[in-house]
Amino acid sequence: MSKLTAGIIVIGDEILSGRTQETNSNFIAKQLVQSGIMLVEIRIVEDNRDTIIQNILHFHKKYTYVFTTGGIGPTHDDITSESVSSAFNEKYCFHPQAFKILEEYYPKGEFNEGRQKMAKMPENAKLILNPLTAAPGFIIKNIYVLPGVPEIMQKMFVNLLQNIEKGSPKKILTINTNLYESIMATGLTAIQNKYLDCSIGSYPYFNYIDKTTGVNIVVSSWNLNNLDYIEEEIKKMILLLGGKSSIV
Amino acid sequence: MSKLTAGIIVIGDEILSGRTQETNSNFIAKQLVQSGIMLVEIRIVEDNRDTIIQNILHFHKKYTYVFTTGGIGPTHDDITSESVSSAFNEKYCFHPQAFKILEEYYPKGEFNEGRQKMAKMPENAKLILNPLTAAPGFIIKNIYVLPGVPEIMQKMFVNLLQNIEKGSPKKILTINTNLYESIMATGLTAIQNKYLDCSIGSYPYFNYIDKTTGVNIVVSSWNLNNLDYIEEEIKKMILLLGGKSSIV
Incomplete structure (x- = not known):
């Protein structure tokens, strides 16, 4: 917050x-x-x-x-x-x-x-x-x-x-994957429950032009200084499920 | 309404x-x-x-x-x-x-x-x-x-x-003009006050690509069957103010 x-x-x-x-x-x-x-x-x-x-x-x-x-x-x-x-x-x-x-x-x-x-x-x-x-x-x-x-x-x-009080920017990390979000649902829930100081959103997309589908997983936090370890856990989960991941 | x-x-x-x-x-x-x-x-x-x-x-x-x-x-x-x-x-x-x-x-x-x-x-x-x-x-x-x-x-x-109750579509008429909206403000207010069964909106735009500016005047009504006479009044006002108008 x-x-x-x-x-x-x-x-x-x-x-x-x-x-x-x-x-x-x-x-x-x-x-x-x-x-x-x-x-x-x-x-x-x-x-x-x-x-x-x-x-x-x-x-x-x-x-x-x-x-x-x-x-x-x-x-x-x-x-x-x-x-x-x-x-x-x-x-x-x-x-x-x-x-x-x-x-x-x-x-x-x-x-x-x-x-x-x-x-x-x-x-x-x-x-x-x-x-x-x-x-x-x-x-x-x-x-x-x-x-x-x-x-x-x-x-x-x-x-x-420029003239109003500001806070620390929200930390945001986006991981793209070719997996369906339903495959990752259980894993993502577990990671979310482990790190309550961040919010993990899952956003599927369908590109009708090049026929690609995928999911952007967005990790964001107002408090944490570092999202690296959450990034690692999500990447590991994607790999275990046979998917690819990249940072957007 | x-x-x-x-x-x-x-x-x-x-x-x-x-x-x-x-x-x-x-x-x-x-x-x-x-x-x-x-x-x-x-x-x-x-x-x-x-x-x-x-x-x-x-x-x-x-x-x-x-x-x-x-x-x-x-x-x-x-x-x-x-x-x-x-x-x-x-x-x-x-x-x-x-x-x-x-x-x-x-x-x-x-x-x-x-x-x-x-x-x-x-x-x-x-x-x-x-x-x-x-x-x-x-x-x-x-x-x-x-x-x-x-x-x-x-x-x-x-x-x-397809499966819910619908009403009569809202009547909508859009008149484009090259005049500034401030020039038309008094005239438009008078026309709006005369026809309370319609709503007249005025929307200026600035096109940074072709450097054109103008205003879209949108007349809309849920009740009236015919907006022709309001269209005529607005066009007449635009002409009197030295502007051009067209229906969009």
């Missing part, structure tokens, strides 16, 4: 309708593992005020960090900032620094009502700067509010990650 | 660690929209017994259909079937039909302990057949338990969809 935990709330009807394949949470997940922050849960919810408020408050109490993506653009369907303000009984108003950044970014006369909306957020929010398209995200309590467009979200996330 | 609702619970540490980009929920989401079933929420949770039970019971009460993916394989980390059994105080035991299917599928002497585990499920479950690799999913109450491997999950989902 890492003492630092996280939850992600993805806000967007376009994910729930299947229109958009969500990828932001995968990007964030990878960064968190490397940063020693344990991602515990991802929720994908509708563009609905009450739903957003409820989930924000629930995650706020439950996790060290809460990241939201989506719903902070200029149009009527972007309701994340207003909802987060309500969740914490904060005034939803123009943030002077955000207003200034956006005013300077747009050509004179083009800082219209929609664009101004992107400067509105909870009164006591701190900005997350956006190096691509200016419109900032924000931080309030332990909530980090990010946009939905992946290219922009990624740049902003990498920036904010 | 569709009277038929759904929630998806994705069970898998490999998603939360960022190892795997989750795609099953996007496949299911697309199928549900076409089937007149409104997907309200997706949760991605850990391979943890209590977490699975809690989410199953919550979704069971909240949605018409609940789909789970992942955690029904042969290894120790596959705990979905056992957890779902516990959630409903059902005995977790061999399902005679599932046992028979698997016994016949594997060569003599190869129906080992791990493979037998895939025949264990809640006592009163009904099977979801698996045309690819035999190991079935199952239905208990309104919970549909599916595997995590996308190719297998997809075949099984398409099969089960």
Whole structure:
């Protein structure tokens, strides 16, 4: 267990309708593992005020960090900032620094009502700067509010990650084998029961192009400094069962 | 609103660690929209017994259909079937039909302990057949338990969809434009406020390869039979603002 935990709330009807394949949470997940922050849960919810408020408050109490993506653009369907303000009984108003950044970014006369909306957020929010398209995200309590467009979200996330407390990266080891996972099930269970400080996952795959099948065995731990002896035991078991193994 | 609702619970540490980009929920989401079933929420949770039970019971009460993916394989980390059994105080035991299917599928002497585990499920479950690799999913109450491997999950989902109650597909219309969304924000808000029976979403994109930017405006409705007049209003607004539009 890492003492630092996280939850992600993805806000967007376009994910729930299947229109958009969500990828932001995968990007964030990878960064968190490397940063020693344990991602515990991802929720994908509708563009609905009450739903957003409820989930924000629930995650706020439950996790060290809460990241939201989506719903902070200029149009009527972007309701994340207003909802987060309500969740914490904060005034939803123009943030002077955000207003200034956006005013300077747009050509004179083009800082219209929609664009101004992107400067509105909870009164006591701190900005997350956006190096691509200016419109900032924000931080309030332990909530980090990010946009939905992946290219922009990624740049902003990498920036904010530099400024938050991190832990020791999770140790992860992946062993690939040509054996079926059912053949290894008993052996893997025994190894898992022997080493309770690590978690052993077994992930079969079927490659329809080159017709190969196999299993990736993933050993991971927040506490152990060394996974070598677990690696050796798994490799030995695979060999005994007549299989091949390699480190991925 | 569709009277038929759904929630998806994705069970898998490999998603939360960022190892795997989750795609099953996007496949299911697309199928549900076409089937007149409104997907309200997706949760991605850990391979943890209590977490699975809690989410199953919550979704069971909240949605018409609940789909789970992942955690029904042969290894120790596959705990979905056992957890779902516990959630409903059902005995977790061999399902005679599932046992028979698997016994016949594997060569003599190869129906080992791990493979037998895939025949264990809640006592009163009904099977979801698996045309690819035999190991079935199952239905208990309104919970549909599916595997995590996308190719297998997809075949099984398409099969089960034939046997459940469906509604009228959601009407969806997508208008692409070269305008910035901030320019259209006021106009779109007015149109949205005029037609409360539809939902208008605005999705900007940045294509870093051909350097194009634009917005997709998505109009969707569960109730309206015809979106033509809304399409006309949006196209007229785009034209007035000096933009181009096309139906995607």
